[in-house]
Amino acid sequence: MSKSTYPLPSRGTPLAPRRKAILVGASSGIGAALAHKLTRQGYTVALLARRADLLQALADEINHQHNEQRARIYVHDVLDHQAVPTLLNRILTDLGGLDLVIYNAGVNLPPEKGSTNVETDCQMAAVNYQGALAWLNPVATLFESLGAGQIVGISSVAGDRGRAGNPGYTSSKAALSCYLEALRNRLSSAGVHVLTVKPGFVDTEMLKAAKRAFWVIPPEKAAGDIYKAIQRRKQTIYTSARWGLVMLILRHIPSFVFRRLKFLA
């Protein structure tokens, strides 16, 4: 838990409430950019990640900028499912409510030649997909009973097709996308909004795993797109948007053709 000398932000008024968000996987990349974006828009945020030093530095920077404690940090490993319910309660109490949860935790461990890659693939499944289950299942239950709330999952364009290059990663993101769609179908009638975000190449640590990258966007651009989609309550967005058209075509290429297109797979 963060100790801060900055004053606590006000909770706003009933007509103009301060919105509150949880950001899982906030220490770098899109997560850090989202933390900046949301706090600039007046949100108070709970930042979660494993790396305490990065998290602390990010929160300090944000709180210094606004001269109030808009960001609180909680060191957490998404593999620790047991910790989630208590932590969620704690954050709810600290923030005074909850409007938005963004699951952004994700790793990309490229397969190594000469290895079966079981461990790395299972780790990707655990962080990218199972961690989302551990967080978003209780959040979904909560938001459903409250009849309000927004859930955002950061998936990937990689989840749209089974791609030969990194089966572990591509399937973990496919599972996440499918899970988010299921949540949306379950929760929309309760007034809960679920957004699936599918970024292409973003200039983050994860980019190192990519063999070749093009149309690379800075994480700030991705965060801006995501924020806009949250406001407009979109179902699914690609960032940048041009990936939407590309993936529309790729999704419709029959499998027996797709696997022959080596440059895509």
Next chain:
Amino acid sequence: MKPSIYNTLTRLENYGHSHHAPSFLFQPQNVAEIEKAFETARKQGLTITLRGAGKSYNDAALNGGGIVLDLQGMNRILEWDPASGLIKVEPGVTIHQLWQHVLPDGWWPPVVSGTMTTTLGGCLGMNIHGKNNFRMGTIGEHVIEFTVLLPTGLEIVCGPKKNGDLFRAMIGGLGMLGVFTTITLQMKRTHSGLLTVRAWNVPHLRSHLDEIETGASEHDYFVGWLDATARGRGLGRGQLHAADYLHEGDDPAAARTLQIDYQTLPSTFFGLMPKSLLHYFMAPFMNNLGTWGVNTAKYYMGSRAKTYRQAHAAFHFLLDYIPDWELAYGRSGLIQYQSFLPRATALEAWTEMLALSQRRGLPSYLGVTKRHRPDKFLLTHAVDGFSLALDFKVTGRNRTRLAGLLQDFDRIVVDAGGRFYFAKNSETTAATARLFLGQDVVTRFKALKRRCDPKNLLESDLYRRVFGE
């Protein structure tokens, strides 16, 4: 009792359904269970908000992420003496229970709210007033004594002369100093179940206020309806209602009219349509044009003054006349803005406010005026003057503009030496509260808070908003 998000986080709303917050809901049935809730709060590092029927229009009974102690389960009437009119009740007893208990013996609560669903704990916490504030004061002025459980675990008795400083701070203290556990009230004698009511129109704000002032000195109850959609020369027009108790012998059927079933509001409209459906038919008129039409029709239909006799319950509990009326305002609900202004400044300030709301396309759909007198309670809202309560429909699109309008209202009211009521306004900031209460009052209230609740266990969204740093 360990709060877990799976079973106890509950969405709680305000009266107007315009605001909600998730909380751990506790429903104690006795004092021991309240103590247990305090213990849980201490252990888990949570705050506690007290809640009665949840009829505040703002965030007074909401506590996002904390515990809400719903006291409706503690609703026993403990003692009733029909000879003296003294009644001792638990805090969850409603005005509904209260009047039904005392009326057959020829008594009536001295002060009631516009809905009878409110609990007495909540009424005391907000120090409610009725349509007779200029004559009978607030409900706090009729409290003989109460016992209160402090968050420290101490249970003490307060009355006007016993722990007087706490008495005057806890009544109207927003439930931030302790939990009322029993309340002893003095009822008022009544010789009939009926009131004589006179209704007449007033053409503009100046005559509206002039007639409230002269009328209030002659009547037991006085309330005005203000058509906030009327512009220009008709700005502030409306209809006044004055009511008087009947003297002994005036009502030949007193034995009959004092019975509860005589008072009970009919459940159908025109003997046919269930009233519980009525709010669906009101909803289509809840827009600027529709309300203008309804208000104009109402005004011209009332142009002939009339006098009639009406049952107490029908006159007082206008908000219960149409069940769930607040649902007519739609999904985002409504808020109410009430300002209290001295006689000297009311006309000018309200003229400015009504015109401003119309210019911005955010007219109030219902305005209610009353006459008031000052009282001795610490966080008092009362002035020697008038109050105007304005209902506003909230929509997804007008939220921000409405919040801005109300901030402008706050400035006008504070400049005019006015005050606000903590069960209603939702946009009052800490800075505004300090301005109208005075720094001295805020300091004194916080000193009492440190004495009664040194660990700050009692907090609500309202308290953080108006007393936050």
